Amino acid sequence: MGYGKFKALIYVLCLTLVLNVIWTVLPQSAKAAELAPLQLEAKSAVLMEVSTGQVLYNMNADIPLPPASMSKMMTEYIVVEQIKQGKLSWDQPVNTTANAAAQIGSRIFLAEGDQHTVKELYIAMAVGSANDATVALAEHISGTEQSFVKLMNDTAKKIGLSSKSHFINATGLSRSDMPAAFRPESPDKETLMTALDAAKLAYHIVTKHPEALEISKIPSYKFRERDTKPMINYNWMLEGNKDNENFRRYVFEGMDGLKTGHTNEAGYCFTGTAERNGMRLISVVMGTKSEPKRFIETKKVMDYGFNNFEKKTIIAQGAQLADVKTVKITKGKENEVPVTAEKEITVVLKKGDTPDSVKIAAAPTPKEKLVAPIKKGQQVGTVTVTYGDTKQNLKLIASEDMNKAGGMKLFFRAIGDFFRDLFSGIKDLF
Structure with a gap:
């Protein structure tokens, strides 16, 4: 290898090393600057x-x-x-x-x-x-x-x-x-x-x-x-x-x-x-x-x-939550009612953070406390939004009305529930 090619190779290797150092250090420096204390002259x-x-x-x-x-x-x-x-x-x-x-x-x-x-x-x-x-x-x-x-x-x-x-x-x-x-x-x-x-x-x-x-x-x-x-x-x-x-x-x-x-x-x-x-x-x-x-x-x-x-909307108003789309109720025409958060879920994120850093947990009200009729907008649980050390609590609400079932439907549903529980108990014996 001639001296000129050797010199060029050394130059390329050094340049590559410098670029790697820059790309490695720069994000850390930016992050450090973002999180550095403001050093305010105030109490x-x-x-x-x-x-x-x-x-x-x-x-x-x-x-x-x-x-x-x-x-x-x-x-x-x-x-x-x-x-x-x-x-x-x-x-x-x-x-x-x-x-x-x-x-x-x-x-x-x-x-x-x-x-x-x-x-x-x-x-x-x-x-x-x-x-x-x-x-x-x-x-x-x-x-x-x-x-x-x-x-x-x-x-x-x-x-x-x-x-x-x-x-x-x-x-x-x-x-x-x-x-x-x-x-x-x-x-x-x-x-x-x-x-x-x-x-x-x-x-x-x-x-x-x-x-x-x-x-x-x-x-x-x-x-x-x-x-x-x-x-x-x-x-x-x-x-x-x-x-x-x-x-x-x-x-x-x-x-x-x-x-x-x-x-x-x-x-x-x-x-x-x-x-x-x-x-x-x-x-x-x-x-x-x-x-x-x-x-x-x-x-x-x-x-x-x-x-x-920056503000980011994680879930739009009226949209269903990924993990809890319905909540079980008692004595309704259906056993479940569709639900959503009471309003859009918006979080203020550090720039560069993604919505994946936000945790959303829904806690439905026990079904024995949710007796039909259920009105649209009625609270049927809570939603907790967690981002870092910050928590927001919102209402989980019914997204439509659910009327009470008729007496005959409740009667046959009760019989069905009885035999379902009976067979479940027998299965558990074996």
């Missing part, structure tokens, strides 16, 4: 996908911390709930109380006796984080702020927040910053929330009352005609700020909510929500050291979600 954080409720990222998300004005999300939720229930209306006038007028911090400088509508005060609360507007709404609903606080804590239990989260006022202010005459009696309690509970609260807002996002996404709002300047939304990441040179660098595509918060004790906090390509995420970042930092850290969390996960 806690969480990321949730809304349609499934899946938690995609968790950093100290179960530790209770002061949430500051993020606790106003509970006041916002209750106000819209009361409107839906007919107990309030958007155009209803609200009188400013002494307690509301005495609030400090973020406010719109209401005087005692001032009158504004529920909607005006709600916008001031959601956009400008106005403490005076928040207390005015709270006392209009419950008479006193402390009566409203009881409603807040009762609502927290009702929607499934943990016992680690507790409210002492409608605003999120520290106890020492509340007007002295209106502070709660317990001097040792402060408002605390976990990042996960803040995400759950935001989840209930965006799923039950998505119209609230039409207000939370307002970049600025002029509260009174005489006001020389509009209030500016503390959420710099709103997509509506894309033409605002002061906030443009923080703008995040699809961001339309939800609530910032700041006190000396809490640091800077933010519950954000954004939607892209049909997937809505909720992020919570608590305890950052500066106002810009809460948005910088939120972008890291949101980017992690949108870059690494």
Whole structure:
């Protein structure tokens, strides 16, 4: 072999070795980058996908911390709930109380006796984080702020927040910053929330009352005609700020909510929500050291979600499950009724994962508890969807009506069952 051919052979062998190393290492490096911790400069954080409720990222998300004005999300939720229930209306006038007028911090400088509508005060609360507007709404609903606080804590239990989260006022202010005459009696309690509970609260807002996002996404709002300047939304990441040179660098595509918060004790906090390509995420970042930092850290969390996960429908609505197509029933015209999951089964998968990584298990209700007639849509069991550490529970429902069999049919069926059991018993003897 000549020197030139030998040199060429060595070159080919080296090139092959390098390519093999690249192809071997690259997928591992990509995976390592995807799973690497975000190294957030925050005390806690969480990321949730809304349609499934899946938690995609968790950093100290179960530790209770002061949430500051993020606790106003509970006041916002209750106000819209009361409107839906007919107990309030958007155009209803609200009188400013002494307690509301005495609030400090973020406010719109209401005087005692001032009158504004529920909607005006709600916008001031959601956009400008106005403490005076928040207390005015709270006392209009419950008479006193402390009566409203009881409603807040009762609502927290009702929607499934943990016992680690507790409210002492409608605003999120520290106890020492509340007007002295209106502070709660317990001097040792402060408002605390976990990042996960803040995400759950935001989840209930965006799923039950998505119209609230039409207000939370307002970049600025002029509260009174005489006001020389509009209030500016503390959420710099709103997509509506894309033409605002002061906030443009923080703008995040699809961001339309939800609530910032700041006190000396809490640091800077933010519950954000954004939607892209049909997937809505909720992020919570608590305890950052500066106002810009809460948005910088939120972008890291949101980017992690949108870059690494995607929604996939595993089973379409109305489609039968592979393992359980029917469920046995008692006294029906037929012994079985066709079944399906109550809704489409959708999971948020890591990009690159396949539906094979999702486990679906159906548990039918025992047939002795399913007595005809069975109505279409009636629950006849449960479906558990497992992906990684995440579980979803859905109803298994009848996909058609099943009427009760006539008396004669039940009689002959009973005789058939008797002889079937008899012959089965005799066979077992041998």
